[in-house]
Amino acid sequence: MKGIGMRVLSGMIYTCVGIVVAVGMALAASAEELDEVIARGELVWAADQEGGGPHVFLDPKDPGRLTGFEVELAGLVAAELGVKPRFQQGQWDRLPLLLGRAADCVINGIELIPERRRDYHCSRPYFAYSLQLLARRDGPLDSFEKLAAHGPGGRWRVGVLTGSAAEIVMRSRSDLELEVIGYDGTIDSLEQVQSGVLDAAVMDDCIFNFYADRFAGLRMVGRPFGGGLYTILTAHDTPRLSAAIDEALGTIIADGRLKALYDRWDLAGRQQVLTLRDAAEIPMAGRRSLGQLARESLPLLLQAAGMTVLLSCAAFPLAILIGLCVAIGRLHGPAWLRPLLAGYVEVLRGTPLMLQLYAIFFLLPKIGLALPALVAAVAGLALNYSAYESEIYRAGLKAVPLGQFEAALSLGMTKWQALRHVIVPQAVRLVMPPVTNDFIALFKDTSVCSVITVIELTKRYSVLALSTGRIVELAIVTALLYLAMSWPLSLVSRWFEARLEKSP
């Protein structure tokens, strides 16, 4: 036991050292910077087309084409550098991680906040936004002040874009009675307000202005508040590229092209340019010491690890139960049921878990079935894994010799009694190792649940990494937490296998 423990521990240490070295090499690789961009003839700019309008989105008239005011801005900046723009897709809250590897800069409604200035180079601002509170037209929330007291259903449930300034601002408002829920998609929260799952959403005003027609049932509540500025992010170690982008922006603002661009997009060009000219300097956030980081982050990471355990332990028994029923139904159920169950397995196995979670969380409310995020996550995981478990159990049931079934029947048992008392107990024992294996897989798949606002370990990591800038240190701690939880499961799996090998 001690030997295995030592081996695993040293393996973990090597892995962590490997991560540190790899990250270091990636950071060092972006040394040539501006010359490289010019030699390449392309400025690679990263954004998330899922983020939507008016920033970067697919043209509804030509869905193969990317459009948005930032697409045009990227074109203007690249032209100033004498190169062509090239788009790089990324997930919005992780776009900065692409810098120095897949992208030269990030242009995608990135708010200029102290944490960003600490971790990246922020260009001079190119857009001024305000935050806007949005609620249902027929709902009880008709003024911002109402947020200070409980709503009809307790604390107000307010949706924000994960990692956005709206999230940071709303989470810091301890004076308000809020439950802030982070979404990965920009307009996910609007959908949820419309379907009644949320009381309100907070987002940059320009986004709601753009989508207002689609969400006719929603209204702006109160005046815009807590505004800020968008900036172009570059890596700290590409100072010449950063300076060139700053200079390009200066030129575009001064010669009126930025105003013309914003006017074309109905974004109040003159007001934008006046605001940008007077924009104050944003302070830089301090870097936390390791001790402070541990004190602040560890409790949050442990709490998120608890959510990971909760999701796994709630979803997997359900998956096993459903999977077993499906397997029995396919082998012994009535003839009409078998193709239906086969279809169930194929659909759930053949579509991504993320899509299924999306359907449960975002589409069911449209037909009046709004599930809390945790319930939706457990249901999604259980349904998805039930398809895999059913195949394992089907194999297990078929592996029990036919003679066992005949012997049970010959004693006067019904088919179901034979299954319950004789066949299923043997099948369950046979499939124990692959089922335990799947439990470990599900355990890690819980990270997908962050798309429907459940904050488990991986999500908590990315949020903390963004706010503290300690990407590597937190990655190591997160990986260790995952290992600490999945390793005992591996031991259990091996124990089952050993037991199975010993017994006949």
Add this chain to the structure above:
Amino acid sequence: MIAIEGLSKTRGAVPVLSAVNLAVAEGQVMAIVGPSGGGKSTLLRCLNGLETFDSGAVSIAGHALAPGGHQPGLLERVRRDVGMVFQQFNLFLNMSVLENVAMPPRVVSRVPPEVARERALALLDRVGLASFASARPATLSGGQQQRVAIARALAMQPRVMLFDEPTSALDPAMSAEVLDVIVDLARGGQTMVVVTHDHAFAKRAATNLVELVAGRIARCGPAATVLE
């Protein structure tokens, strides 16, 4: 107790049983002998509905079986009255020896657990295996497993017992201990049908005997006479 009239069965285009007629009175022991592939086991399995037949009629322990499928519940009622012992024992591997014998009456006939347990212990004692009650089936020898299988079938207190080559998978010593149990049952007046290759045993235990060749009855009569 058992009446078989004109029983026929084909598998694909191949006839397995052709117009078999057979009667077994209460307390009789009928041995079925004959070459492999002659239809012995199929005939036996038709008697408790593990296999269907194409035409003819079977009456067993007061139940009537018709060709083709059976109405729901009938087979369970038949099998409660007709025990079966298999060539490969087929003890339930997920339970102890005692559970193998005690579980079926409890589950099928709703016998109270304590009664089922007492009955199982008595039956294990009768086949000489009371001391193995808590053992796992896989730790027993083949002969011991087959004796447990007999005790398990008897636990349902069947009116008829069917044996499908009960000693074919056993060496001579183990066969002898199983055959002793069957002979003992025969002396106790249990109605039985035994498919076997063992003529000596047939002569010793059976009252009547049929020889099945290619699905037809080749010879039939009192065991002692037919085997002369």
